[in-house]
Amino acid sequence: MRIFTGITLNDEARERILEALRPFKKIGAPIRWTDAKNIHLTVKFIGEVDPGQAERIAAALAAVKMPVGPFELRIRGFGKFPAGADLNIFWAGVEDNPRLLALFQAIESALAPLGVAAEARPFHPHMTLGRGKSRGDFTGVLELLAEKSDLFIAACPVAAFQLMRSDLTAAGPIYNVIKEIHLEQS
Numbered sequence: 597m598r599i600f601t602g603i604t605l606n607d608e609a610r611e612r613i614l615e616a617l618r619p620f621k622k623i624g625a626p627i628r629w630t631d632a633k634n635i636h637l638t639v640k641f642i643g644e645v646d647p648g649q650a651e652r653i654a655a656a657l658a659a660v661k662m663p664v665g666p667f668e669l670r671i672r673g674f675g676k677f678p679a680g681a682d683l684n685i686f687w688a689g690v691e692d693n694p695r696l697l698a699l700f701q702a703i704e705s706a707l708a709p710l711g712v713a714a715e716a717r718p719f720h721p722h723m724t725l726g727r728g729k730s731r732g733d734f735t736g737v738l739e740l741l742a743e744k745s746d747l748f749i750a751a752c753p754v755a756a757f758q759l760m761r762s763d764l765t766a767a768g769p770i771y772n773v774i775k776e777i778h779l780e781q782s
Contacts, residue, residue, distance in 0.1 A: 598644050598762045599653070599774065601703050603637040605723075605752050609671060610635050612750035613688055617725060619740055620674070620686070626732035627686055630725050634771055637669065637690065637723050639757060640703045642712055652710055654759050654775040660706040666779050667695040671749040674741055675722070683734045686726035688749060696721060699757065699779075755779055 605613075610632055621629065642653065670691040677685040690696065700719050708714065728734065759775040 597647060597650055598764070599650055600641045600643075600760055600762060601639045601657070601757055602760050603639060603669065603754055603757050604773075605635060605637070605669075609669075609750040609752035613671065613723070613725070616674075616688075616744070616747060616749045619744075620726075620737055623736040623740065625683070625734050625737045626729040627683070627726040627737070628729050628768075631768060634769060635723055635725065636760075636771070637721055639696075639700055639721070640707070640715065642707070649710070650759075650761070650774060653707060653712070656706050656710055657703065657759060657777050658775060660702060662699060662702050662777070662779055664695045664698045664702070664779055666753065666755040667693065669693065669696065669752045669754050671723070671752065673746045673749075674725075674744045676737075676741060681734065681738065682731065683728040683737060685724055686728070686737070687722040687724055690721040690723075693721075696754075703757075 613635060614632055617629070620627075645653065670693070671688050672691045673689040675687055675689055676683045677687070697719060700721075704714050756776050756778045758773045759777070761772045761774050763770045763772070
């Protein structure tokens with residue numbers, strides 16, 4: 597099974613993201629947009645594991661006293677990967693947040709004894725909102741991205757994070773919560 601840790605958003609934050617996305621969707625670029633119910637922030641992608649390993653990971657995350665209590669996630673700006681004229685991933689960004697970074701580092705530390713490799717790239721929190729379908733014309737999207745790169749979109753309270761299972765289907769991924777881990781008031 598394919599798993600990751602993430603933060604689910606409340607309905608209000610999801611609706612604000614969808615509202616801010618409307619101008620991009622009107623352009624009609626070849627982008628496969630993420631279903632609203634699937635919009636989330638991935639904290640740590642773990643990858644393919646067997647069910648026993650998933651249980652051990654869930655237990656390890658639940659056993660660790662996370663060094664961060666509840667916090668506010670502030671969603672700001674749109675962007676894309678890679679640089680240049682291509683568009684593989686269209687995303688919404690997150691303001692720098694020391695608590696989110698501390699959560700990421702605590703998860704990394706909790707998973708290391710289980711053989712889960714540390715992330716090689718710097719932590720760049722974002723929410724994937726769409727994927728480019730082909731090498732199409734993204735000119736209109738790129739122009740609008742320049743205008744909306746620092747747009748404040750929403751704030752979302754975070755009181756927990758989730759260990760999620762991702763099942764890939766022809767219709768898109770299906771996410772299911774394996775374990776929810778609450779952040780204790782610090």
